[in-house]
Each structure stands twice: as structure tokens, then as C-alpha cells.
Amino acid sequence: MAHLNLQDIKILQFFGGGIGVFPLYELAKNAIKSAKVNTYLGFRNKEAVLLEKEFESVSNKLVITTDDGSYKIHGFAINELKNDIESDKIDAIFACGPLPLLKAVQALAKEKNIPCQISLEERMGCGLGVCLGCAVEVVTGGYEHVCKQGPVFDSNKVII
Amino acid sequence: MNTEVNFAGIKMKNPVTVASGTFGYGREYSQFFDLSRLGGIITKGTSIKPRDGNKPSRICETPSGMLNSIGLQNPGVEYFLQYDLPWLKQQDTAVIVNACGSTIEDYVEVCKILNNADIDGVELNLSCPNVKAGCLAFGTTYEGVKEVTSRVRKVLDKPLIVKLTPNVTDITLPAKAAEDAGADGVSLINTLLGMSININTRKPYLANNTGGLSGPAVRPVAVRMVYQVSQAINIPILGMGGIVNGNDAIEFMLAGASAVSIGAGNFIDPYTSVNTVKGIEEYMIKNKIEDINEIVGKVEMN
Ligand SMILES: Cc1cc2nc3c(=O)[nH]c(=O)nc-3n(C[C@H](O)[C@H](O)[C@H](O)COP(=O)(O)O)c2cc1C
Ligand code: FES
Numbered sequence: 153m154a155h156l157n158l159q160d161i162k163i164l165q166f167f168g169g170g171i172g173v174f175p176l177y178e179l180a181k182n183a184i185k186s187a188k189v190n191t192y193l194g195f196r197n198k199e200a201v202l203l204e205k206e207f208e209s210v211s212n213k214l215v216i217t218t219d220d221g222s223y224k225i226h227g228f229a230i231n232e233l234k235n236d237i238e239s240d241k242i243d244a245i246f247a248c249g250p251l252p253l254l255k256a257v258q259a260l261a262k263e264k265n266i267p268c269q270i271s272l273e274e275r276m277g278c279g280l281g282v283c284l285g286c287a288v289e290v291v292t293g294g295y296e297h298v299c300k301q302g303p304v305f306d307s308n309k310v311i312i
Numbered sequence: 313m314n315t316e317v318n319f320a321g322i323k324m325k326n327p328v329t330v331a332s333g334t335f336g337y338g339r340e341y342s343q344f345f346d347l348s349r350l351g352g353i354i355t356k357g358t359s360i361k362p363r364d365g366n367k368p369s370r371i372c373e374t375p376s377g378m379l380n381s382i383g384l385q386n387p388g389v390e391y392f393l394q395y396d397l398p399w400l401k402q403q404d405t406a407v408i409v410n411a412c413g414s415t416i417e418d419y420v421e422v423c424k425i426l427n428n429a430d431i432d433g434v435e436l437n438l439s440c441p442n443v444k445a446g447c448l449a450f451g452t453t454y455e456g457v458k459e460v461t462s463r464v465r466k467v468l469d470k471p472l473i474v475k476l477t478p479n480v481t482d483i484t485l486p487a488k489a490a491e492d493a494g495a496d497g498v499s500l501i502n503t504l505l506g507m508s509i510n511i512n513t514r515k516p517y518l519a520n521n522t523g524g525l526s527g528p529a530v531r532p533v534a535v536r537m538v539y540q541v542s543q544a545i546n547i548p549i550l551g552m553g554g555i556v557n558g559n560d561a562i563e564f565m566l567a568g569a570s571a572v573s574i575g576a577g578n579f580i581d582p583y584t585s586v587n588t589v590k591g592i593e594e595y596m597i598k599n600k601i602e603d604i605n606e607i608v609g610k611v612e613m614n
Contacts, residue, residue: 275517277371277378277579282336282356284385285371294364295385 169249194229320497324351331575352406377527439477461493542568558591
């Protein structure tokens with residue numbers, strides 16, 4: 153939450169997949185105190201669904217999708233978000249999950265010009281910023297490091 | 313009990329240093345322990361100009377070790393001198409700068425600058441497997457090592473350590489070249505070239521495809537090479553490759569290393585280097601060794 157102040161934001165969009173939903177839950181718990189929270193979660197199948205009840209209590213709207221249609225909406229959560237984004241006025245998006253999901257959210261946020269933060273993953277050696285193993289390319293040239301400057305980045309800043 | 317060593321003209325309070333590229337410029341680890349407990353710090357490979365490094369993914373875990381293809385990302389020598397060296401100098405430990413380059417001129421230029429800096433010595437990286445031009449190309453032949461080392465020797469009055477690559481048929485040839493060109497010591501081993509493939513995507517884990525293997529997996533190879541080099545040259549050896557505790561360090565010293573370096577071990581536990589110092593002291597007490605220098609090269613071959 154480095155450069156987005158929750159107090160100033162009215163409607164937030166949360167977007168997660170797989171185990172990426174855990175960090176989002178903590179953020180949503182805080183965000184619901186002062187903002188409207190819309191949450192979109194995607195899972196592989198019914199067995200993989202996580203934290204549904206918990207998110208219900210911290211979201212104004214909760215959309216759950218499964219890749220195989222075994223639970224709730226059949227398909228990818230990003231498509232649901234695309235449908236709603238036209239009608240809801242979104243102030244900020246937060247996403248955590250697998251890379252294809254983050255790429256899709258990044259593209260959407262850019263297209264709609266909505267501030268967006270994404271939580272990145274990269275294999276780590278030291279976790280301290282010394283081995284320079286967990287590099288992520290940044291648009292200004294060169295690299296930053298997920299363990300030190302991240303893991304949460306402004307989605308406009310990184311090339312993923 | 314004496315643990316002090318004089319390695320290649322560099323006075324160190326114990327034989328334990330941290331290996332280039334695994335300790336940055338020291339600041340991050342100073343939040344865990346007082347760096348003055350180490351014999352010395354070898355900095356991240358530093359070049360004349362800043363380098364961005366390779367595309368990610370840059371590392372992956374392998375059995376008892378890791379592969380890396382960082383590609384010598386570093387902020388350049390001028391930045392180091394301005395922002396890191398003044399701080400490092402206050403840590404009361406020897407400061408050895410690992411220098412790298414793509415051409416002979418790069419090595420000469422960076423060492424000219426380092427000759428005027430307040431550092432204890434230079435480790436010349438002629439052996440990085442992760443950059444296309446340079447390094448490995450110079451490091452694998454007698455002639456290549458001799459040429460770069462001689463050129464650098466002309467501009468560097470400070471202790472000069474040449475770091476050798478294990479990716480050769482006979483490690484004693486580049487070692488001899490370093491000695492013949494006037495180096496004060498050699499360090500070995502750098503990483504062993506390796507590759508690891510993700511069977512689901514059918515792509516190598518590293519974006520660079522290949523990378524350098526280090527960690528305990530390489531230790532027996534490193535010990536063997538340290539022994540071979542110790543039989544071939546008369547300048548001292550800084551031994552490394554998979555050291556994670558005092559016993560491992562002693563093993564290298566028995567094989568012929570006068571001092572040691574901890575690399576990937578720093579990633580397993582940030583205290584590995586200081587625990588290695590403690591482990592060496594415990595070994596000395598247990599075996600009634602008065603002076604650590606006594607055990608160097610004392611392996612008794614079968
Ligand atoms: C992440 C990483 C970065 C490294 N960077 C450098 C470097 O910049 N210059 C260099 O000479 N060696 C570099 N090395 C090699 C180490 O200094 C050392 O020679 C090698 O890893 C073997 O020791 P170890 O098994 O204890 O790690 C690097 C090793 C690792 C794991
Ligand atoms: S894991 Fe080593 S720099 Fe991030």
C-alpha cells in the first residue's frame with residue numbers, strides 16, 4: 153500500500169486466484185472499513201475454492217468463478233470483471249494470483265486507466281536484496297527485486 | 313589460540329570471508345550480525361559501468377545447491393566507491409572488491425580506479441559463466457588468464473587475487489598462469505556450468521537457459537580442485553564451493569586453502585559465515601590447534 157491511500161478510495165476491486173486470495177483477504181478486511189469492496193476470485197474447480205465465507209463478510213459484491221464450472225460461474229474471473237467494470241465506477245484494483253491472471257488485470261487496468269497494484273512472485277535466493285535473483289523488469293529500464301522493492305508493484309511500472 | 317591469517321598480503325582476523333555476489337556490499341547482512349566478526353568481505357562483481365544483469369528467472373534450486381544466472385548486475389565502480397565503500401570501511405573487516413569486465417580494457421580500467429581506493433585487495437573475476445562476452449573466455453586458457461592478469465598487474469599495486477573457473481579440463485593451467493603473471497593469490501571455485509529443465513513447460517528454469525551451480529553439491533569438486541592447485545603453485549589459495557560450516561572450512565584448509573569463502577551458504581542461513589568462524593574455533597580447541605595456519609595443506613593422502 154505504498155502509494156495508494158485507502159482513506160481516499162471509495163470503490164475497490166479485489167482480484168485473486170488460487171492461493172493468491174490469502175493476502176487479498178487481509179487487505180479487504182481493512183479496506184471494507186472505509187470503502188466499497190468488490191471481489192472477484194477464480195479457482196480451478198470446486199475443491200480449490202478458498203475463503204468464500206470470509207470474503208463474503210468483507211465484500212459488497214463477491215464473484216466466484218471456476219475454470220471447469222464445477223462451482224458458481226463457469227469461466228475466468230477476469231471476464232466477469234470486464235463485464236462489470238463498465239457499470240461500476242472503480243477507483244483502484246488490487247490483484248494477487250498466477251501470472252496469466254496478473255497479466256490480464258494489468259492490461260485491463262491500463263486500458264481503463266485505473267490505478268492498480270499487483271503482487272508478484274519470483275524464485276528467491278536470499279530474500280534480502282543481495283543475490284539479485286528475484287528480478288522483475290521495470291518500464292524505466294533495468295530491474296527491481298520482488299523481495300526488496302516488492303512484492304507489491306504498481307502495475308504500470310513492471311513488465312511481466 | 314590464533315585465527316589470524318595473512319592471505320596474499322591481506323591481514324584478516326580469521327580465514328572466513330563471504331563470496332562475491334552472495335553478500336551484496338554487506339549492508340543487508342549487518343542487520344543480523346556485526347560484520348567485524350568476519351575475516352573479510354568480497355563484494356558483488358563490480359564493473360566499470362553499471363550492468364542491468366540477465367532477464368528473469370535468474371535462479372533455481374537444485375539438489376543440495378542452486379543455479380544462478382544473475383549476469384553481474386551491479387551499480388558500477390563509481391557508485392560503489394561513493395555510496396558503499398565509505399560505509400564498508402567502518403565495519404572493521406577486510407574489504408576485497410571483486411572486479412569484472414567484458415574486455416581486457418574493462419578490467420584494466422576498473423583496476424586503475426580501484427588502485428586509488430581505500431580497499432584491501434582485488435579479486436579478479438575471470439570466470440563468470442553468465443555473461444556472453446568476457447570472463448569465461450579469458451578464464452579458461454593459460455594464455456587468457458596470463459594476459460589479463462599481467463595487464464591488470466601493471467596498474468594494480470594492491471593484493472591481486474585471480475578467481476578461477478572450474479569449467480576447464482585442467483584447473484592447474486589457469487592457476488599457473490595467474491602465478492606466472494604476478495598474482496598474489498588465487499580463489500576457486502566459481503560456479504560450475506549447469507542446466508535444469510521444467511518438464512511441464514519443457515523449458516529450462518533459467519531464462520538464460522544455463523547457469524552456474526553452487527552450494528554443497530559442488531563441494532567435493534571444489535575440494536579436489538583446491539588440492540590440485542595447491543600442488544601446482546606457490547601462491548595462496550582462497551577456497552570456496554559449498555561451505556556451510558566450520559568443518560567444511562577445515563576440509564578446504566586441509567586440502568590447501570589458506571582462507572575460505574562462503575557463498576550460497578549465506579542464503580540458507582544469514583548466520584552461516586559467523587557460525588563457520590565459531591565452528592573453526594571449536595575444531596581448533598577440540599584438536600588442540602594453536603594456530604589455524606598450521607593446518608593449511610595438511611591433508612594426508614592415501
Ligand atoms: C547468486 C550468486 C551470485 C554470484 N555472483 C558472483 C559474482 O558477481 N562474481 C563472482 O566472482 N562470483 C559470483 N558468484 C560465485 C560465488 O562467489 C562462488 O564462487 C560460488 O558460488 C561457489 O561458492 P558457494 O558454493 O559457497 O556458493 C555468485 C554466486 C551466486 C550463488
Ligand atoms: S531473493 Fe535475493 S535479491 Fe531477492
